[in-house]
Amino acid sequence: MLPAFAPLALAALAALVPALHRRLGRDTGWPLAAVFLVLAVLFAAQAPAIADGGPIEVAWPWLDSVDASFRLRLDGLSLQFSLVILGIGALVMAYCARYFGRGPHAWFYTVMVLFALSMLVLVLADDVLLLFAAWELTTLCSFFLIGGTRPGPAPAAFRALLTTAVGGLGLLAGLVVLSVHTGTTRLSGILADPAAADGSPASTTAIALIMFAAATKSAQLPFHFWLPDAMVAATPVSAYLHAAAMVKAGVYLLMRCAQAFADDPLWSGTLITVGLATAIVGALLALQHHDLKVLLAYSTVSQLGFLVALAGIGTVAALAAAAVHVLAHALFKATLFMLVGVIDHQMGSRDIRELTGLRRAMPVTAAVTGLAAMSLAGLPPLLGYVSKEQMYRAFAQMPGPEWVGAAVVAAGVAAAALTFAYGLRIVSGAFGGPTEQRRLREPSPAFLAPAAVAALAGLGLGLTASALSPFIERAAVAARAEPAAVHLSLWHGLSPSLAMTAAAFAVGTGLFLARDPVDRVLQRLRLPFDGVGAFNRCYGAATAAGVRTAGLTQRGRPVRHLPVPLLAVAAIAAAFAFTGVDAPERPEPVTRGTDWILVAVLAVTVAAATTRRSRLAAVTAVGLSGLTVAMWYLRAGAPDLAITQVLFEVMIVVVAVMVLRALPRRFHRTGRVRGAAAAALAVAAGVAAGGGVYYLTGRRGPSEVSDYLLEHTEPETGGSNAVNAVLVDFRALDTLGEVTVLAAAALGVAAIADQARPRTRPRGEHRTGDSLVVLEVVRRLLVPVFAVASIYLLVRGHYAPGGGFIAGLVAGGALALARLARPPTGRPQFPPVETPLLSGGLAVAVGTGLASLAAAEPFLTPLHAAIDFAGAHLSLSTSVVFDVGVYLIVLGTTAAALNRLAYHETDPPGPRRAVEPVR
Numbered sequence: 001m002l003p004a005f006a007p008l009a010l011a012a013l014a015a016l017v018p019a020l021h022r023r024l025g026r027d028t029g030w031p032l033a034a035v036f037l038v039l040a041v042l043f044a045a046q047a048p049a050i051a052d053g054g055p056i057e058v059a060w061p062w063l064d065s066v067d068a069s070f071r072l073r074l075d076g077l078s079l080q081f082s083l084v085i086l087g088i089g090a091l092v093m094a095y096c097a098r099y100f101g102r103g104p105h106a107w108f109y110t111v112m113v114l115f116a117l118s119m120l121v122l123v124l125a126d127d128v129l130l131l132f133a134a135w136e137l138t139t140l141c142s143f144f145l146i147g148g149t150r151p152g153p154a155p156a157a158f159r160a161l162l163t164t165a166v167g168g169l170g171l172l173a174g175l176v177v178l179s180v181h182t183g184t185t186r187l188s189g190i191l192a193d194p195a196a197a198d199g200s201p202a203s204t205t206a207i208a209l210i211m212f213a214a215a216t217k218s219a220q221l222p223f224h225f226w227l228p229d230a231m232v233a234a235t236p237v238s239a240y241l242h243a244a245a246m247v248k249a250g251v252y253l254l255m256r257c258a259q260a261f262a263d264d265p266l267w268s269g270t271l272i273t274v275g276l277a278t279a280i281v282g283a284l285l286a287l288q289h290h291d292l293k294v295l296l297a298y299s300t301v302s303q304l305g306f307l308v309a310l311a312g313i314g315t316v317a318a319l320a321a322a323a324v325h326v327l328a329h330a331l332f333k334a335t336l337f338m339l340v341g342v343i344d345h346q347m348g349s350r351d352i353r354e355l356t357g358l359r360r361a362m363p364v365t366a367a368v369t370g371l372a373a374m375s376l377a378g379l380p381p382l383l384g385y386v387s388k389e390q391m392y393r394a395f396a397q398m399p400g401p402e403w404v405g406a407a408v409v410a411a412g413v414a415a416a417a418l419t420f421a422y423g424l425r426i427v428s429g430a431f432g433g434p435t436e437q438r439r440l441r442e443p444s445p446a447f448l449a450p451a452a453v454a455a456l457a458g459l460g461l462g463l464t465a466s467a468l469s470p471f472i473e474r475a476a477v478a479a480r481a482e483p484a485a486v487h488l489s490l491w492h493g494l495s496p497s498l499a500m501t502a503a504a505f506a507v508g509t510g511l512f513l514a515r516d517p518v519d520r521v522l523q524r525l526r527l528p529f530d531g532v533g534a535f536n537r538c539y540g541a542a543t544a545a546g547v548r549t550a551g552l553t554q555r556g557r558p559v560r561h562l563p564v565p566l567l568a569v570a571a572i573a574a575a576f577a578f579t580g581v582d583a584p585e586r587p588e589p590v591t592r593g594t595d596w597i598l599v600a601v602l603a604v605t606v607a608a609a610t611t612r613r614s615r616l617a618a619v620t621a622v623g624l625s626g627l628t629v630a631m632w633y634l635r636a637g638a639p640d641l642a643i644t645q646v647l648f649e650v651m652i653v654v655v656a657v658m659v660l661r662a663l664p665r666r667f668h669r670t671g672r673v674r675g676a677a678a679a680a681l682a683v684a685a686g687v688a689a690g691g692g693v694y695y696l697t698g699r700r701g702p703s704e705v706s707d708y709l710l711e712h713t714e715p716e717t718g719g720s721n722a723v724n725a726v727l728v729d730f731r732a733l734d735t736l737g738e739v740t741v742l743a744a745a746a747l748g749v750a751a752i753a754d755q756a757r758p759r760t761r762p763r764g765e766h767r768t769g770d771s772l773v774v775l776e777v778v779r780r781l782l783v784p785v786f787a788v789a790s791i792y793l794l795v796r797g798h799y800a801p802g803g804g805f806i807a808g809l810v811a812g813g814a815l816a817l818a819r820l821a822r823p824p825t826g827r828p829q830f831p832p833v834e835t836p837l838l839s840g841g842l843a844v845a846v847g848t849g850l851a852s853l854a855a856a857e858p859f860l861t862p863l864h865a866a867i868d869f870a871g872a873h874l875s876l877s878t879s880v881v882f883d884v885g886v887y888l889i890v891l892g893t894t895a896a897a898l899n900r901l902a903y904h905e906t907d908p909p910g911p912r913r914a915v916e917p918v919r
Helices: 002-044 047-053 076-099 106-124 128-148 154-182 187-192 201-217 226-232 235-243 247-261 265-288 292-313 316-347 363-377 383-396 402-431 445-463 465-480 496-513 515-524 531-551 563-577 593-611 615-635 639-660 672-696 704-717 722-730 732-755 769-796 804-820 834-854 878-904
Strands: 056-063 068-074 864-869 872-877
Touching: 002 056, 002 068, 002 076, 002 106, 047 056, 047 076, 047 465, 068 076, 068 106, 068 128, 068 187, 076 106, 076 235, 076 247, 076 316, 076 445, 076 465, 106 128, 106 235, 106 247, 128 154, 128 187, 128 226, 128 235, 154 187, 154 201, 154 226, 154 531, 187 247, 201 247, 201 265, 226 235, 226 292, 226 531, 235 247, 235 292, 235 316, 247 292, 247 316, 247 465, 265 292, 265 402, 265 515, 292 316, 292 383, 292 402, 316 363, 316 383, 316 445, 316 465, 363 383, 363 402, 363 445, 383 402, 383 445, 383 496, 402 496, 402 515, 445 465, 496 515, 563 672, 593 615, 615 639, 639 722, 639 804, 639 878, 704 722, 722 732, 722 878, 732 834, 732 878, 769 804, 769 878, 804 878, 834 878, 872 878
Parallel strands: none
Antiparallel strands: 056 068, 864 872
């Protein structure tokens, strides 16, 4: 159960961070590091079980109709990435405890834990929906960490967010295509299905989309720009993001999918080309820069290119090389980024040209930096040397034409030579030369220890590389799903890989020795495009196109907005009418005499609403038309819908009355031509809509769905109200989505209204008048009645017309009556309860779904229980609790609206009053 326990432990840890921070301050990093380390040890202890018994799997059903579940799977590949995520996370958390000064860092620690949680779920996910959700969570966490740690980096965070989010949409599309094509959402099942890579259009499309997603996430050309751009984040964020999180997500996805796609030419050709091109370009850009942090950022881009190329080759040897290089890169890149933070903290600069001779002032820091840079450059006996050797062997043994293999080897050696050159530059630039900063001293041991542990781990694993072989073998075999043997060693004898290593060392040394002329050439080197500039141009063009498109229908004023959609409706209806399609057979209409009475009343109210100049009369007519429609619903046998319609009309009238207090009593006059055009347009749209309804009426026979719901509501839900059962039982997930949107809209509108709140109090005093006295008396009488009625409707909704939505509107009516009974003051009339109500309602609704998962049932599946109480047989269901959540959200939305209307219904300041209060 470790795959399930670890994410839950991290989620609980994230919830505890604020309390820990209040007590420990910046030292919160220490207990967080301890938890990460314990989880890493627990994962490492699972290696023998995976080797003997295969993957460890846990699953909770979620959506049975599409075979979606919360599936987690721990195999050799996910084990390696889990250890990297947790191990590097422990070091970074310990580093944070001394990197930050005294101050509030609870937000940072919380998001860092959530970052680790999302990465851990991503590498353990065995369901495509869960994989996508975790993928997007890493994007969001990185956005908050890049943009929230300092006041300036918002544009860089936005570029990172948009670039990787677009890739996330590509991933979603690709996974959906694969899921539909193979008939399952289980990732391991999809990858094992031959149909996933059968060369069909669906398979080809999915491959292209997955590669696109991985390229954006792992900063491959031409999406490489966002990663160096994100270096404005705090150093611990950079260390974790580059070494263990975010960018490694794309590499993991490619390695995981190699099982299915490695033999596809599109997959291998694209990834090898893009990966090696990124490796070379990233290394060249790293050599261009003198800021250590930016240099390391481009170094990450280059190293990720190596990993992408290896995933494209897709052989067991290549995937083993990728696995060992993932580990080596995590160790030396985490070390180097943390040391950059140390140097910047001690020196106040990261420019290599200003850092000379630090080996005398900071010998321990120099030694640790040298170890990490040697591993980066691929020097023995570091783990980076072992990974580079494996990489060369994979390049040399890749399948395909010899000339392709030769080109791949040449490109790999060239990129490695550039890597060797900037690795030497890091060490020489920072620690060589005369010592000019003699007052510098070593940082505290606690500050330096995390980087030293990572560097020493790279040395120790390099010296004992053979002992690492089974671990890497399990990762490679899990990625390729075929048996093979992997042997890691510092010495493989005289071999082509040794020759390639020597060539890379020789060329890299030459570039380093000729660094002055090389630097002058590189400073003149420019890519054909600037990534940030290209992003800004594309973003500007997209927003301009969006503004032009929206301008076709969104004109600011309703009189300019309505003609376009209404004319479109009329045009569609006319085109449909002239196509010559035969009308469907429909049963003989059954019309009752009372129907014509409702038609007449509706016609009169609509005519009154469109012809009255009095705003109050028009609002009254609109309300009457809504009540007439509610009566029609009631006659059609839909009492729930009729009650909802009536309550909506009441709330609309309440809002209208509040707005009318600050508006003139009468509409302004309009010309005859304009009025005639509006009438003609309205008649055309009405005829089109009416004709469509008439044409479509009777097109279908009796609904099988409605028959099923009526037949199964009581046996499966314990209730007798089929309408409510659809909302909170059969389609509870849809309802959860709708109320979530409602809550988000309420909070958004409230935030906008708060920003637009008048800065000055309204002048003068408002008269209460006799009407307000009457309303106050009515309020005292009816508000308790409304409150009791809302609870009654909430409880009875499972068996009779009612439910959370209707009950929430009734309770909102009580709030509205209380609001109307008070004079406008320009201040909120109720306590700010909307946020607790909205968040509490969402928590209750989601909690019922989590309860279902805890009971090993799909998400939001109602749990039922029958009890005998006082001689009565009662049927209890968690769907009633879900309905309570809906009730709270509707009530919170109403409270938010009524509180904000208080800001805008008062008379504006100034000598001229708009109107007197309506009586």
